[in-house]
Amino acid sequence: EDPDEVGVSGRGQSIVSSTGGSAGSKSSKSNHTNGSKGSPGVTAFKARDALLLRADSSGGRSSSGGMQRGNSYNSNPLLATLFRTISAAAMSVLSGGSNATSNADALNNQRDLPPVPLSALPRWVLALGDGSAEAARVWDSENVAVGAVHLSMARMDLDEEVPAVESATFHLAEAARNGDTRALRALYNMLRGLPQGAAPGLKLEDEADAAVAAAVLLPLAHSGDCDAMMEAADVAAAEGDGAAAVMWLERVEEAINDAREAAEAAAEEHDDDDDGDGDEDEDDDDDAGYGGRGGGVEPDDELPDRLTVLQKLAAAVRPTDPERAGNLYSAAADLATAEGKGKLAMKMGTLAEEAWGEMPPEEE
Numbered sequence: 001e002d003p004d005e006v007g008v009s010g011r012g013q014s015i016v017s018s019t020g021g022s023a024g025s026k027s028s029k030s031n032h033t034n035g036s037k038g039s040p041g042v043t044a045f046k047a048r049d050a051l052l053l054r055a056d057s058s059g060g061r062s063s064s065g066g067m068q069r070g071n072s073y074n075s076n077p078l079l080a081t082l083f084r085t086i087s088a089a090a091m092s093v094l095s096g097g098s099n100a101t102s103n104a105d106a107l108n109n110q111r112d113l114p115p116v117p118l119s120a121l122p123r124w125v126l127a128l129g130d131g132s133a134e135a136a137r138v139w140d141s142e143n144v145a146v147g148a149v150h151l152s153m154a155r156m157d158l159d160e161e162v163p164a165v166e167s168a169t170f171h172l173a174e175a176a177r178n179g180d181t182r183a184l185r186a187l188y189n190m191l192r193g194l195p196q197g198a199a200p201g202l203k204l205e206d207e208a209d210a211a212v213a214a215a216v217l218l219p220l221a222h223s224g225d226c227d228a229m230m231e232a233a234d235v236a237a238a239e240g241d242g243a244a245a246v247m248w249l250e251r252v253e254e255a256i257n258d259a260r261e262a263a264e265a266a267a268e269e270h271d272d273d274d275d276g277d278g279d280e281d282e283d284d285d286d287d288a289g290y291g292g293r294g295g296g297v298e299p300d301d302e303l304p305d306r307l308t309v310l311q312k313l314a315a316a317v318r319p320t321d322p323e324r325a326g327n328l329y330s331a332a333a334d335l336a337t338a339e340g341k342g343k344l345a346m347k348m349g350t351l352a353e354e355a356w357g358e359m360p361p362e363e364e
Contacts, residue, residue: 113158113165113201118208120166122173125187129211139219140178147178154183154199165202172199176216181223188216188228226252230304233312242316249313256306307335311348318355326355 118126124138154171157164172190175183175198186198191213193204207213217235221228229248236244314328333348 113163113203115203115205116165116169117205120169121204121208122170124177125173125191126208126212128215129209131211131215135215138177141219141223143178144180147175147180147183150175150178151180151183151198154202158199158202163201168199168202169204172202176219179223181220181225184216184220184223185225185228188213188220191216221248224255226255226302226304229255230309230312233316237316242319245316246313249309249316252304252309253306253313256303256309259303307332307339307341307344310335314351314355318358322355322358326352326359329355 124135128135128138150171154168154175157168157171172183172186176187182198186196186202189196190202190204191208193207196202214235217228217232221232229252233245233248233252236242236248310328310332314325314332317328318325329348329352333345333352336342336345336348
């Protein structure tokens with residue numbers, strides 16, 4: 001079998017034939033190489049395709065005549081190791097030749113692509129809504145390198161003269177399943193009918209069931225997406241789980257503090273750097289570059305507003321720790337004053353006094 005005529009399957013998924021939107025065509029394979037026949041890109045992807053073909057052939061054929069893979073490369077330790085190694089090599093080739101763009105730029109340059117039917121999603125995605133323990137086990141967040149390769153392949157599918165939107169949808173979902181933060185955010189947005197920047201222009205015909213999108217929220221929050229952590233905190237608070245709400249909000253506050261410290265350190269390093277080597281002007285393949293990392297500290301303009309985080313965190317801890325709540329409200333008042341928000345600062349100061357007034361009297 002020609003690997004170009006066989007789609008890459010997820011766990012327990014039927015292989016998609018070339019007539020139904022394959023994971024790669026001959027023209028897309030030429031894009032995969034991103035170079036001449038002797039380039040490292042060719043070598044990496046030929047090795048990957050050969051390995052996938054080996055895994056497919058060991059899986060046998062389904063009754064419908066298509067090939068069926070039951071996650072065969074994961075069942076063989078040697079094949080699993082080879083796949084991860086080759087995937088990482090392919091990812092490094094891709095990341096080295098890309099021009100990184102910000103998520104904001106990607107959202108502002110959405111392509112007018114045809115919407116994809118929900119049926120094009122891997123079956124494991126639609127099964128997330130049943131809330132079963134088996135559905136919760138589909139996530140493989142330790143496989144970020146493989147996830148980055150899948151995201152790169154999704155983007156290549158969209159770069160075709162005739163974009164392979166169904167194949168791109170499959171690869172985006174697989175990238176999310178393997179822990180790529182950008183792909184998780186994109187999948188979550190697509191399921192809710194919102195635009196996304198990881199694979200610009202890719203969208204679904206209809207919104208998925210709310211339970212399916214909700215099942216993606218926690219993996220997205222655990223991956224470090226601050227907006228998802230804020231949403232998870234709101235959900236936990238609505239369900240009466242104050243401890244979970246506090247945990248998520250504390251993680252957001254920590255991320256904001258880490259980003260601020262990183263920005264201050266970078267500013268100091270820039271001030272001290274008199275070599276003029278120009279390194280600071282080089283593109284960093286992080287949030288949006290092909291094959292970049294699975295996430296990291298977000299730019300300040302993509303982080304939640306710290307004032308909002310402080311207010312929510314103070315409200316969440318107030319029932320059990322009014323002293324800490326008062327301190328948080330006081331910090332919010334100071335921040336509001338620094339930002340010239342006088343009325344909000346007065347409100348936060350009042351709430352701080354009220355919270356401190358709820359503290360139990362000290363024992364004599």
